[in-house]
Amino acid sequence: MKMLINAADTVVSDALEGLAQAHPGIVRVMRNPDYVVRTDAPLQQQVAIISGGGSGHEPMHIGYVGRGMLTAACPGAIFTSPTPDQILAATYASASRAGVLYIIKNYAGDRMNFEIAMETLLLEGVPVASVIVADDVANPMQDLRRGTGATIIVEKVAGAAAEMGASLEECARVARRAERQSRSIGVALSACTVPALARPSFHLGDNEIEIGIGIHGEAGRQRTTIAPVAQIVDQLCSALVDDLDLRAGDRTLALVNGLGATSPIELYIVFYEVARWCAARHIVLARSLVGNYMTSLDMAGCTITLMRLDDELLQLWDAPVCTPALRWGV
Amino acid sequence: MKMLINAADTVVSDALEGLAQAHPGIVRVMRNPDYVVRTDAPLQQQVAIISGGGSGHEPMHIGYVGRGMLTAACPGAIFTSPTPDQILAATYASASRAGVLYIIKNYAGDRMNFEIAMETLLLEGVPVASVIVADDVANPMQDLRRGTGATIIVEKVAGAAAEMGASLEECARVARRAERQSRSIGVALSACTVPALARPSFHLGDNEIEIGIGIHGEAGRQRTTIAPVAQIVDQLCSALVDDLDLRAGDRTLALVNGLGATSPIELYIVFYEVARWCAARHIVLARSLVGNYMTSLDMAGCTITLMRLDDELLQLWDAPVCTPALRWGV
Amino acid sequence: MQITVDHVIRFLERAAALIREHATELTELDTVIGDADHGTNLNRGFSAVVVKLDALQDGDIGTILDVTGKTLLATVGGAAGPLYGTAFRRAGALLAGRHAIEGADIAAALEVALEGIIERGRVQRGEKTMLDAIAPGVETFRSAIAEGKSLEEAARCALAAVEEGMRATIPMQATKGRAAFLGPRSIGHQDPGATSAYYIACAMVGLNVDPPSDQNEAQLS
Amino acid sequence: MQITVDHVIRFLERAAALIREHATELTELDTVIGDADHGTNLNRGFSAVVVKLDALQDGDIGTILDVTGKTLLATVGGAAGPLYGTAFRRAGALLAGRHAIEGADIAAALEVALEGIIERGRVQRGEKTMLDAIAPGVETFRSAIAEGKSLEEAARCALAAVEEGMRATIPMQATKGRAAFLGPRSIGHQDPGATSAYYIACAMVGLNVDPPSDQNEAQLS
Ligand SMILES: Nc1ncnc2c1ncn2[C@@H]1O[C@H](COP(=O)(O)OP(=O)(O)O)[C@@H](O)[C@H]1O
Ligand SMILES: Nc1ncnc2c1ncn2[C@@H]1O[C@H](COP(=O)(O)OP(=O)(O)O)[C@@H](O)[C@H]1O
Ligand SMILES: [Mg+2]
Ligand SMILES: [Mg+2]
Ligand SMILES: [Mg+2]
């Protein structure tokens, strides 16, 4: 499998150096342990918002570090949760007395590594709270839901609150609300290739797609055949809207996210169908985001996230943000 | 070949509707003839900056319509230059008495269609100028150079000048300067699939890459085998720097652009190598852009663009821009 | 014999049919040395022309050709749109107001159409484009008419020249259009535009006879 | 017999060697029902442990195990890092200051390590994880020691139980870890974590004999 890399074991470090050089005004990249932090951190009296997870999902999370979003991010090895050392180092570089909020995707590894870091912080008396993102409705069982696209929204909302001077409790509250109001689901047209493995992690036939895939190269829940986007979107949106109990008149934010190898023109087509689908049900798309925001290496396909908006979440979403991957209002 | 589309012949129109719904505050999408125009156009006393070209390169050009960049864009069919009707309709919707500047990529079709539109405008007495972008050094012969990544820079620079109230001559002058100071070259790891053809337009073996590819699914000039990114970047950057005669101390803007199916982590690795390569030669990377800015449907690979910066171009580059795909300072 | 409005309409309908029939072939040729859209684009354009023809039954030949050119310009895009569009519009301008034309008129119309392509494309013969098929056809037609050959005979000679010109593009290295980017790699492949020109020329032959049977059409392909 | 610092160091070196040797296999297993990183991650972690061992020759067993746990925590990441890291640190805490231990100590250390995994992973037996290999091994070891079996004999019985537990994960449906996302699709595949636990257990067996020859290692694979 061909990739634009130097070697499997330098993928993450080379990319981190690339990020550092591309956005010197926004982020500082620290190595061993690896983390990415706002150039202006630590910010006195501002809650630090920290996330992290395996690499291979760029721009998540490292591309969301900056004013109005994450204070720091901890990139693990490819698809591997970061270690407590990384998390603690990022925390010490970010946290003020206002405390730190961890945004954790619902994977066993992510949860355990952040938990260990939190145990240390509690011993040290650093105020810490966490929010677990579990938005992927592919699995009907709530505690088996993966954290996917909603993570970006939760990071944005929590970061906006922190930037406005909200307390740790307040940041955690809005983050949890954003999480509870969001659902995601994905579809893959092809698997991704983990560099160390050097071949796709599963195989899809020429006409096959997989519904309910995750973002770690894992297969999904249901294999079916390629169909016009309108049909695929119908299936995906139905799952989201049912689970979130969205109703006519509800305002929503829609994120159509490319998984890495899907072209922008396709993503706009998917978004069009999402917009039509919602319009037909009088669900209002008040805000939207279309592009590669959380990838799975070179997987082809997309995820759709819908979030129910209210005035508070809308205001936090609209607040200024200046990160490598998300930027507005500044 | 699987794609997230409804049908080959609705790809462009569906994507346009998607863009319209995703960015209602920035662009208006008009149909038959198709064009995308700033919501606030026509702007009195502001030169209209208009570009266009085949679709399949999103976000180019339709994603660059907005304050500080394009006034309007004309999306043709997939890889097909827009027609004079589209160009004229976009022009009438955009142009004030200050005139219109066309930014045209150096393809026979693009040139001829814009030329026909210009002939009409000249008859009607509308002040019009044009700049041809021919930045791809894959071809040693100057007039056979394709317009690629530099187009984005030229659009940004001209749009900034127009927004600042520059005259048509002034806008054309800075656009031409930006063009002359830019060079690009690309590498493909896989071909793209034109929806109507439904199979990749050429084939690359498991270890093959193609240097000097274009952005229309056309094969390149040289086929070689995959190598560490550092080696590929060395070859690409050498070609650019030679042709542009970049020297130690020169300030540059670097654009590492994904062709559609290449993951963000790879693009950051490419950018890292570009930054290292330039640093070793004391070429200063003063500004940069890393991401999918000009795609070739689902082609895997990237293009690298280097532009020599001076204070004027830097100022125009840094000026505020608010488009679907490029946004800062506002 | 004279060529009437009916003949011209029939020519355009047949051209559209042939382009539709060969759209995939044209796109395939364009895949090798271009961007895989020539057949799709011309088919879109000629289909649009056919739709317009209904309203033009009472028009003159010049108007019909002008509308054809305008329609191609407005719907084809790419390189082929302006080139064919300009050619038809130039011919239409020359034949404005005419309801019946003969050999010499056609030769003159072809001549201005050819000039239109050369000017619009800034192209010469030998650059591996549609011109390499069209130019020999136009020349052959003009000489044949000048020599007093029948319209049908002249058209058949011209078609043979077009076909030969089309095949002659195979060994050429392109220096115009998209194939030029490939440099020496463009050698060995037939030019898509020369090929579409051939099919359009096919539609011109036998204008004074009934529309070709399936068998005729099969021979063309 | 007694287990000394040397034995423990040798155990860790052999564990690292076995993990390196089987890294691809572990990653392959993780590709089927996980995310294709288990072998890569553990190999990175145990290689880092080996680097640390040099400086620990004069340390006590507790310290060595604690450093091992800390190193795995700091370098493995994912689910396996916290789980193995916690297990080693808990065992290290129990054996703090000890330079020689015997069967009952080892049984107690394994017990607290097991508890660490259960607590950290919030996991029970039957959820298709490393626990399903480790728990039967620990139980078997404790009973064997309680029954007065030799250390070597107890370790061999435990290894057999680990292997059986590892194989028993094949028909299970995962309800913890990444494989759980697959639901019923996780059935029919051996758990990667249970497999790495087996290789680590292999490294424990024969601690009182010389490091295994190549042949021994071959048998393990
Ligand atoms: N400058 C030119 N002059 C004459 N013919 C040209 C020129 N450029 C291209 N062509 C013709 O156009 C054909 C390609 O048409 P088409 O595929 O529709 O356009 P594009 O190259 O823009 O995709 C070529 O095969 C060639 O015959
Ligand atoms: N909650 C848990 N409790 C115990 N073991 C677990 C748990 N979650 C995962 N595991 C084990 O971890 C293994 C996967 O480890 P690894 O691949 O390193 O982590 P990740 O799943 O984060 O990529 C699984 O095969 C399983 O044995
Ligand atoms: Mg992992
Ligand atoms: Mg084209
Ligand atoms: Mg073409």
Ligand SMILES: [Mg+2]
């Ligand atoms: Mg794993």
